[in-house]
Amino acid sequence: MIFSPQRPRRLRNSPALRQMLQETQLLARHLVQPIFVDETIDAAVPVASMPGVQRHPLSAVAEVAQNIARTGVPAVILFGVPRHKDDKASSAYDAEGVVQQAVQRMKQRVPELLVMTDVCLCEYMSHGHCGIVEGGQVLNDPSLELLAKTAVSHAEAGADLVAPSDMMDGRVGVIRSALDESGFSQTPMMSYAVKYASAFYGPFRDAADSAPSFGDRKSYQMDPANIREALREATLDLEEGADILMVKPGLPYLDVLATLKDNFDVPLAAYQVSGEYAMLKAAAEKGWLDEEKAAMESLLALRRGGADLILTYYATQVAEWLQHV
Numbered sequence: 470m471i472f473s474p475q476r477p478r479r480l481r482n483s484p485a486l487r488q489m490l491q492e493t494q495l496l497a498r499h500l501v502q503p504i505f506v507d508e509t510i511d512a513a514v515p516v517a518s519m520p521g522v523q524r525h526p527l528s529a530v531a532e533v534a535q536n537i538a539r540t541g542v543p544a545v546i547l548f549g550v551p552r553h554k555d556d557k558a559s560s561a562y563d564a565e566g567v568v569q570q571a572v573q574r575m576k577q578r579v580p581e582l583l584v585m586t587d588v589c590l591c592e593y594m595s596h597g598h599c600g601i602v603e604g605g606q607v608l609n610d611p612s613l614e615l616l617a618k619t620a621v622s623h624a625e626a627g628a629d630l631v632a633p634s635d636m637m638d639g640r641v642g643v644i645r646s647a648l649d650e651s652g653f654s655q656t657p658m659m660s661y662a663v664k665y666a667s668a669f670y671g672p673f674r675d676a677a678d679s680a681p682s683f684g685d686r687k688s689y690q691m692d693p694a695n696i697r698e699a700l701r702e703a704t705l706d707l708e709e710g711a712d713i714l715m716v717k718p719g720l721p722y723l724d725v726l727a728t729l730k731d732n733f734d735v736p737l738a739a740y741q742v743s744g745e746y747a748m749l750k751a752a753a754e755k756g757w758l759d760e761e762k763a764a765m766e767s768l769l770a771l772r773r774g775g776a777d778l779i780l781t782y783y784a785t786q787v788a789e790w791l792q793h794v
């Protein structure tokens with residue numbers, strides 16, 4: 470015997486045994502489909518940098534919801550493109566705002582579909598930042614009240630879960646109190662707890678028309694160099710009442726996800742962001758990658774890394790692919 474009696478390959482020869490021993494599963498029930506709803510259009514508009522993704526008009530969202538529910542994907546997360554932007558993000562917390570209307574229409578048509586809303590101000594601010602701007606600075610505390618109003622208005626419209634993505638300090642606690650005081654103590658919160666200042670959000674900002682008009686988001690989103698800071702952010706959000714913690718982006722931050730999994734006993738979500746999606750699409754279009762295999766492997770890796778839920782633009786596509794594997 471020249472090496473150990475262990476031969477790991479013994480367990481890899483039979484397809485049946487390989488399948489029985491799979492440690493991780495990727496199923497439709499783990500997925501959340503992001504949806505862009507645009508108040509300014511009457512027909513769907515494709516997002517150039519995200520092939521297969523569209524901005525939908527309000528008139529189409531009920532049908533969109535129905536089609537998603539039919540695939541077996543249980544949840545959506547909504548992003549709004551409003552008609553009106555200003556320097557206090559008024560449309561974000563307008564009872565008749567684009568997200569509020571979309572939630573109502575979707576829940577009315579498909580009550581069983583879980584409707585999540587992204588709680589942020591960037592799409593609604595004329596300057597595209599996630600908080601109030603004064604003298605070129607993004608102010609933290611004055612922004613909290615607007616975020617809380619936004620979350621409450623989403624819950625009032627019928628949102629099943631709210632997901633703050635702005636990265637202001639203290640927002641989870643302020644939103645939690647506001648929800649509780651407004652009678653929504655049972656509305657769960659998934660915080661974008663660990664959100665990095667990432668170049669991989671580029672295509673999303675085309676889709677949501679939310680690129681900052683000056684500067685960048687580094688004064689509020691995290692430095693990609695840091696992981697101990699991720700533990701601090703996660704700890705704070707849990708103390709403030711978050712129910713699910715998200716790591717974003719996904720694949721480039723698997724170590725962060727795994728570290729959170731080791732340190733916290735709460736459900737975790739990972740966001741396969743627009744740039745990750747765009748990379749797969751572009752390589753597939755060139756014929757350089759097998760899109761289905763590469764996408765499924767990326768998403769399985771997020772599950773293995775610790776994600777209970779995955780937000781991905783591939784959600785309904787994955788549900789279809791899973792029908793034939």
Ligand code: PBG
Binds near residue numbers: 587591599673679741
């Ligand atoms: C809003 C928000 C962003 C994303 C989710 N919520 C953009 C940003 O922070 O600039 C990015 C999602 C993606 O890239 O797919 N703040």
